[in-house]
Each structure stands twice: as structure tokens, then as C-alpha cells.
Amino acid sequence: MSESLQKLGLVPFFTQQLADTDLLQNCLGRVTSVQRSKSTVVCDAGERTVELSSTLRQSAAIDRPTVGDWIVMDESLSRIERVLDRKSLFKRVGAGRSTEIQPIAANIDTLFIVTSCNEEFKESRLERYLTLCAEAGAVPVIVLTKTDLIDDTDTYVRRARSIQAGVPVEIANALDSTTLDGVRAWIDNISTVALVGSSGVGKSTLLNALAGRSLATTSEIREQDKKGRHTTTHRELHLLPSGGLLIDVPGMRELKVADIDQSIGTVFKDIELLAKYCKFSDCKHESEPGCAVLQAIIENKIDSRRLANYQKLQRENSLATATLAEKRAQGRDFAKMVKEVKLLKQKKGVT
Numbered sequence: 001m002s003e004s005l006q007k008l009g010l011v012p013f014f015t016q017q018l019a020d021t022d023l024l025q026n027c028l029g030r031v032t033s034v035q036r037s038k039s040t041v042v043c044d045a046g047e048r049t050v051e052l053s054s055t056l057r058q059s060a061a062i063d064r065p066t067v068g069d070w071i072v073m074d075e076s077l078s079r080i081e082r083v084l085d086r087k088s089l090f091k092r093v094g095a096g097r098s099t100e101i102q103p104i105a106a107n108i109d110t111l112f113i114v115t116s117c118n119e120e121f122k123e124s125r126l127e128r129y130l131t132l133c134a135e136a137g138a139v140p141v142i143v144l145t146k147t148d149l150i151d152d153t154d155t156y157v158r159r160a161r162s163i164q165a166g167v168p169v170e171i172a173n174a175l176d177s178t179t180l181d182g183v184r185a186w187i188d189n190i191s192t193v194a195l196v197g198s199s200g201v202g203k204s205t206l207l208n209a210l211a212g213r214s215l216a217t218t219s220e221i222r223e224q225d226k227k228g229r230h231t232t233t234h235r236e237l238h239l240l241p242s243g244g245l246l247i248d249v250p251g252m253r254e255l256k257v258a259d260i261d262q263s264i265g266t267v268f269k270d271i272e273l274l275a276k277y278c279k280f281s282d283c284k285h286e287s288e289p290g291c292a293v294l295q296a297i298i299e300n301k302i303d304s305r306r307l308a309n310y311q312k313l314q315r316e317n318s319l320a321t322a323t324l325a326e327k328r329a330q331g332r333d334f335a336k337m338v339k340e341v342k343l344l345k346q347k348k349g350v351t
């Protein structure tokens with residue numbers, strides 16, 4: 001395995017997918033950023049700006065190459081022919097009115113869910129990120145930034161720890177690289193870490209501090225409401241000079257969930273365990289008699305905000321699943337219609 005590809009995180013999981021390893025390794029690369037119709041890829045021969053094959057251009061967004069993907073190019077290294085199976089994928093439902101599932105970062109080992117010790121910190125947002133992280137198949141780490149701006153870091157650490165048992169919480173002043181040992185411990189020579197979180201929490205500042213040089217632009221947040229200015233505008237995979245791979249993701253305004261049926265219980269294990277004791281097996285924990293979850297809220301064992309967020313994520317998930325099923329059915333109907341028209345034409349002798 002070539003040393004430069006190893007530095008980019010190439011492991012047997014990907015090479016095993018190649019029919020002829022030696023021949024294809026020259027055409028193997030990793031996507032570091034995606035523009036409208038082109039992608040930037042790093043391979044043994046260096047950096048290339050490449051196009052998509054016509055098959056990939058026509059495929060659904062989720063199947064097109066995204067940042068972090070391992071891909072196979074044609075021999076002239078100008079076109080992506082194939083996206084290798086992914087080890088993990090962090091995705092969301094597209095923003096705005098889109099219902100398409102959008103891949104955000106592929107083949108990540110660890111997800112840094114970055115949040116700052118100020119008004120931006122919200123339990124519900126972290127629950128949402130953690131659910132998507134569990135679905136993605138990455139290890140979550142909550143990174144609390146801007147600890148230098150407050151006296152009481154412990155309160156934030158306690159709040160962050162209460163969201164999902166066992167999730168590590170690291171604290172950082174991203175402006176001071178001597179405070180980053182906890183965060184650094186999650187970075188090694190072959191793993192890929194993606195940085196996600198609201199605009200302005202300090203993802204790019206943290207990337208620069210870890211790299212020891214300015215790889216990404218940063219800018220000050222708005223003083224009045226502490227909101228960021230959406231400084232980073234595209235996702236990018238960076239190779240740290242000392243080794244390790246970091247994907248800087250722009251702050252996302254919207255993070256709608258889909259496909260979280262399995263993962264939601266990882267984050268809301270407490271609610272799902274209690275639900276087993278509800279009188280009705282299909283209890284929605286709204287106003288049903290004998291509801292063990294509502295009883296736990298009365299007894300202050302669970303926060304009503306947490307239940308409301310659990311229900312909100314489930315509603316969102318059901319909606320996304322229904323929309324996807326409808327789209328697939330429409331696709332099937334359309335394919336059936338095309339087939340019928342072809343048959344009819346054949347019968348009539350029209351070509």
C-alpha cells in the first residue's frame with residue numbers, strides 16, 4: 001500500500017474492494033472537496049480536479065462522491081468512475097424544501113460535535129447531532145470550546161455529559177494550543193475526524209490550532225446574539241502536517257434527520273427503557289394513562305424538554321421515511337410506465 005495513500009487514511013477495508021489492487025491503486029484517490037460538478041481528489045500522483053462519470057452524475061445525491069470518499073478514477077485521472085463502499089457516512093435531509101438525503105462526510109472514524117460555552121449551547125441540538133452520529137457509525141466526542149470566556153466550565157461539562165451516557169466530553173480554548181491535549185488524543189495518523197456544529201463555535205479555529213498553521217479562514221461572531229457568520233462555505237478534508245485527517249464542515253442552519261429508527265434509542269436509551277413499562281405498548285407518551293415516561297417527568301427523573309425533542313425527532317423521521325417511500329413508489333411507477341410504452345411500441349413495430 002503506498003505511503004501517501006496510507007497517510008490519507010487508506011486501510012484494507014477499501015483496498016479489499018478493488019479487483020486488481022496493484023493496477024487500480026494508481027487510480028485510487030480520496031475526495032477532499034466537492035464543487036458543483038467537479039471534485040478535488042488527492043491520489044498518489046498529487047491533487048487533481050476531476051469530473052464525474054455520466055452514471056455517477058445521474059445517480060442520487062447519496063450515491064455521488066462526497067468529502068472523505070475513496071474513489072476510483074479513469075486511467076487519465078480526470079474522471080471519477082466508482083465510489084468505494086463507505087465505512088461510515090454522516091448525512092442529513094437536505095436543507096429548505098429539499099427532501100433528498102444529502103451526504104455530509106464519508107469514512108469518518110470520529111465526529112467532533114463542537115459547541116461553545118455560551119448561548120449557543122443547546123441540549124436539543126446535541127441530541128440531534130448524537131443521533132445522526134450513531135446512525136453514521138462514527139464515535140462521537142463533544143468538544144466544548146470557548147472555556148476561556150467563562151468561570152464555570154463544570155456546569156457545561158455536566159450538561160454535556162447528561163445527554164448520552166458514555167460520550168466523551170473534551171474542553172478546549174481553541175485560541176490556545178496548549179489546552180488541546182484532550183482533543184488531540186482523538187487524532188492519530190490514520191483516522192479521519194469531522195468537525196460539525198453551529199456557525200461560530202470555533203471549528204475552523206480548532207482545525208488551525210491543531211494544524212499549527214492557518215488552513216481555514218475564521219471570523220468573529222456577532223456580539224449581540226453570539227451567532228456565527230457562516231465563514232466556512234464548503235466542506236474540506238485537511239491533512240494535518242503532523243499526520244491525521246480533519247474534515248471542516250460549515251455550520252449548518254438546518255439538520256433534519258432521516259433513517260434514525262435504530263440510532264435514536266442509543267441517545268434516548270432512558271426514555272426507551274421506561275417506555276417498556278407504559279400501560280399501552282404503542283404509548284406515544286402524550287397523555288395516555290399509565291405512561292411510565294410521563295410519570296418519570298412528574299418525578300423529575302426526565303426533563304420534559306428531552307421527551308419533547310425525542311418526539312420531534314421521531315416525527316421528523318417518520319415524515320422523511322414517508323416522503324422517501326413515496327418517491328421510491330413514484331420512481332417504480334415511472335419505470336413501469338416506460339416499460340409499458342416500450343412494449344407497446346414493440347408490438348406496433350415502432351422503434
Ligand SMILES: Nc1nc2c(ncn2[C@@H]2O[C@H](COP(=O)(O)OP(=O)(O)OP(=O)(O)O)[C@@H](O)[C@H]2O)c(=O)[nH]1
Pocket residue numbers: 145146147148149172173174175197198199200201202203204205206217218219220221228229230231232233249250251252
Ligand atoms: N475566546 C475564544 N474564542 C474562540 C474560541 N474558538 C473560536 N473562537 C473565536 O470564535 C470565532 C468563530 O470561530 P470560527 O473558527 O470561524 O467558527 P466556525 O465554527 O468555523 O464557524 P463557521 O465556519 O461559520 O461554521 C472566531 O472569532 C474565533 O477566534 C475559543 O475557544 N475561545
Ligand SMILES: [Mg+2]
Pocket residue numbers: 203204205216217218231232248250251
Ligand atoms: Mg469555519
Ligand SMILES: [Zn+2]
Pocket residue numbers: 275278279283284285286288290291292293294
Ligand atoms: Zn408512555
